[in-house]
Amino acid sequence: MRETDQIVLESKNIDKFFYNPTKTQVLKEVSFSINRGEFVSVIGKSGCGKSTLLYILSTMDTDYSGELFMDGEKISGKSSSFLSQLRNEKIGFVFQFHYLLNEFSVLENVMIPGLKLGKYSREELEHRALEKLRIFDMQDHAKKKANQLSGGQKQRVAIARALINDPLLIMGDEPTGNLDKKNSDIVFNKFKELAKEFGQTMLIVTHDPEFAAGTDRTIEMEDGRVIRF
Amino acid sequence: MKWSLIFEISKALMVARMKQTLIAATGVMFSITMFVALLGFMNGLNTMLDGLVLNRTPHIRFYNEIRPNPNQPIDQSSQFENSLNIIRSIKPSTSRLSIHNSEAIIKTLEEDSRVLGVSPKISAQVFFNVGTIDLTGIVSGIDVEKEAELFAFTDYVTTGNYADLNQTNTIILGKGAADRMLADIGDVVQVTTAQGNRVQLKVVGYYQSGLGDFDNVNSFASISTVQKMLGEPAAYITDIQVKLKDLNSAPSLAREFGQIFGIDADDIQTVNAQFETGTSIRSMISYAVGITLLVVSGFGIYNILNMMIFEKLDTIAILKAIGFSSQDVNRIFIAIALTIGLVGGALGLLFGFLAGLGIERIPFETAALPTIKTFPVDFNPKYYLIGGTFSLITTYLAGFFPARKASGIDPVEIIRGK
Numbered sequence: 001m002r003e004t005d006q007i008v009l010e011s012k013n014i015d016k017f018f019y020n021p022t023k024t025q026v027l028k029e030v031s032f033s034i035n036r037g038e039f040v041s042v043i044g045k046s047g048c049g050k051s052t053l054l055y056i057l058s059t060m061d062t063d064y065s066g067e068l069f070m071d072g073e074k075i076s077g078k079s080s081s082f083l084s085q086l087r088n089e090k091i092g093f094v095f096q097f098h099y100l101l102n103e104f105s106v107l108e109n110v111m112i113p114g115l116k117l118g119k120y121s122r123e124e125l126e127h128r129a130l131e132k133l134r135i136f137d138m139q140d141h142a143k144k145k146a147n148q149l150s151g152g153q154k155q156r157v158a159i160a161r162a163l164i165n166d167p168l169l170i171m172g173d174e175p176t177g178n179l180d181k182k183n184s185d186i187v188f189n190k191f192k193e194l195a196k197e198f199g200q201t202m203l204i205v206t207h208d209p210e211f212a213a214g215t216d217r218t219i220e221m222e223d224g225r226v227i228r229f
Numbered sequence: 230m231k232w233s234l235i236f237e238i239s240k241a242l243m244v245a246r247m248k249q250t251l252i253a254a255t256g257v258m259f260s261i262t263m264f265v266a267l268l269g270f271m272n273g274l275n276t277m278l279d280g281l282v283l284n285r286t287p288h289i290r291f292y293n294e295i296r297p298n299p300n301q302p303i304d305q306s307s308q309f310e311n312s313l314n315i316i317r318s319i320k321p322s323t324s325r326l327s328i329h330n331s332e333a334i335i336k337t338l339e340e341d342s343r344v345l346g347v348s349p350k351i352s353a354q355v356f357f358n359v360g361t362i363d364l365t366g367i368v369s370g371i372d373v374e375k376e377a378e379l380f381a382f383t384d385y386v387t388t389g390n391y392a393d394l395n396q397t398n399t400i401i402l403g404k405g406a407a408d409r410m411l412a413d414i415g416d417v418v419q420v421t422t423a424q425g426n427r428v429q430l431k432v433v434g435y436y437q438s439g440l441g442d443f444d445n446v447n448s449f450a451s452i453s454t455v456q457k458m459l460g461e462p463a464a465y466i467t468d469i470q471v472k473l474k475d476l477n478s479a480p481s482l483a484r485e486f487g488q489i490f491g492i493d494a495d496d497i498q499t500v501n502a503q504f505e506t507g508t509s510i511r512s513m514i515s516y517a518v519g520i521t522l523l524v525v526s527g528f529g530i531y532n533i534l535n536m537m538i539f540e541k542l543d544t545i546a547i548l549k550a551i552g553f554s555s556q557d558v559n560r561i562f563i564a565i566a567l568t569i570g571l572v573g574g575a576l577g578l579l580f581g582f583l584a585g586l587g588i589e590r591i592p593f594e595t596a597a598l599p600t601i602k603t604f605p606v607d608f609n610p611k612y613y614l615i616g617g618t619f620s621l622i623t624t625y626l627a628g629f630f631p632a633r634k635a636s637g638i639d640p641v642e643i644i645r646g647k
Binding site for chain 2: 051055058060061080081084085086087088089093095097099100101102103104112113115116117118161173
């Protein structure tokens with residue numbers, strides 16, 4: 001009983017088709033679950049559907065069949081504004097290409113999801129954002145514009161942003177894929193730190209076996225199927 | 230909904246594309262400036278041109294028309310009751326030109342709440358005797374103060390003081406008539422009425438309406454002077470001129486009062502229909518030009534927003550990924566469009582006002598319009614209100630489609646597509 005309480009994300013028989021140029025099934029009956037506090041990686045060859053799966057799990061892609069549960073609540077078939085709210089509150093994202101908003105400073109970038117949620121006042125959020133930046137040694141760059149940072153720095157800010165609303169789950173799409181070895185190691189160590197010290201649940205898609213080896217559990221995919229979990 | 234956050238993001242996006250934003254706002258500003266200045270100028274001219282005739286024209290004029298009596302004796306005879314009576318060569322009856330019971334009529338009119346003011350008038354056909362030549366003319370006997378108050382009489386007295394007309398045996402000559410008689414201020418002219426009375430009148434001023442034909446024949450004297458000239462008593466009045474509070478009610482009121490008083494009543498719309506048409510067409514054209522300008526600037530905003538969305542696909546995708554709904558994204562771009570409209574519109578109204586002030590200073594002198602020294606401009610707040618509203622409406626519409634496009638962007642496509 002206690003076990004099921006701990007399930008953060010569960011997928012049941014998820015199928016996904018691409019229709020362009022011809023109908024191809026990219027995901028075949030994908031079912032698995034992630035428990036609270038787990039650091040899970042998804043690996044697989046390029047084109048096996050692991051990113052597609054991530055975007056379905058992230059609620060951004062709603063064009064699939066099957067069922068998706070988050071925190072015990074069924075979220076497939078919900079309205080897009082409900083899903084936006086859910087993403088804002090419960091999911092933190094880290095993408096391969098950093099994706100900070102160049103119009104804003106580092107601090108503002110971290111604060112924006114929090115401002116959107118509106119749970120804390122602006123002053124509190126600023127304080128919280130600085131705290132999150134401190135985890136990644138980025139507090140000194142808080143006032144810089146996002147485009148003044150290096151790739152590794154941007155990625156660390158992106159992770160700090162993902163943490164601002166204390167999300168249920170952090171999702172990453174090859175967060176180290178675009179970084180050199182040194183930065184990649186820094187980012188990886190930060191993920192591990194988050195898992196160990198903060199008990200943060202994380203689901204990271206990667207094609208780097210080294211990265212996968214450092215996680216609690218690895219889900220392996222091949223041709224749209226989960227072959228190991 | 231947290232509007233402050235939406236405005237913050239809109240602001241950041243605009244600052245990032247400052248130049249384009251400024252160009253879009255300048256477009257709106259320019260069109261609103263032109264809209265306001267054009268309408269103000271056009272309507273200033275309209276008002277002035279219409280005023281040439283309308284200011285002087287009573288909204289309703291009561292008078293007795295000379296015509297054959299419609300009740301001929303034969304019609305009243307019971308013997309010929311059922312026959313078709315044809316009478317040839319009927320002459321107008323000797324009905325009086327003067328309005329019967331004029332004092333009571335004036336009193337009734339003045340007490341009516343729809344009436345702004347009443348001014349009695351006498352029209353007298355005269356000859357001006359200049360040496361051996363007689364010039365025909367019309368002397369209008371007027372209530373000087375009322376005429377000044379209701380029909381802008383003072384505006385047209387170009388030389389001399391209109392108040393001098395209150396003295397007996399004084400006359401203000403039409404400019405054309407005065408020129409032909411070579412009559413200076415202070416000169417005495419001799420006038421013969423149709424009845425043959427001769428009167429000497431002192432010239433105290435010139436009257437110039439801007440309509441040459443009118444100024445050649447029309448001159449003005451006080452009512453009592455004209456009554457004396459004609460040898461008529463103090464109740465003798467041939468016209469009652471009425472100015473209404475609402476010009477548009479003139480036709481119905483003319484009918485109503487005409488029936489009550491049993492006299493002829495003409496309303497301004499019937500007498501001067503062409504002016505109304507000219508005015509409405511002129512303002513229609515200026516509205517059309519103004520709105521065209523606005524629509525063009527709307528397309529500018531549309532273009533710039535579309536470009537901005539194309540450049541900011543990443544930003545939109547990331548906003549959506551971190552929990553901004555389609556509606557939020559839509560609002561961000563609508564906010565950008567409306568900000569451009571608001572800033573451009575406000576500046577446009579300001580510059581339009583300044584342009585109006587500028588136009589108002591340009592000299593515009595013509596002999597036909599003695600009272601006009603510079604171009605007239607109408608600063609009616611109505612045009613500013615319309616201009617401001619339209620700037621917001623067009624920018625909203627210009628922002629509507631780009632914003633919808635932005636809100637429909639699929640973040641997965643952008644994020645994966647890199």
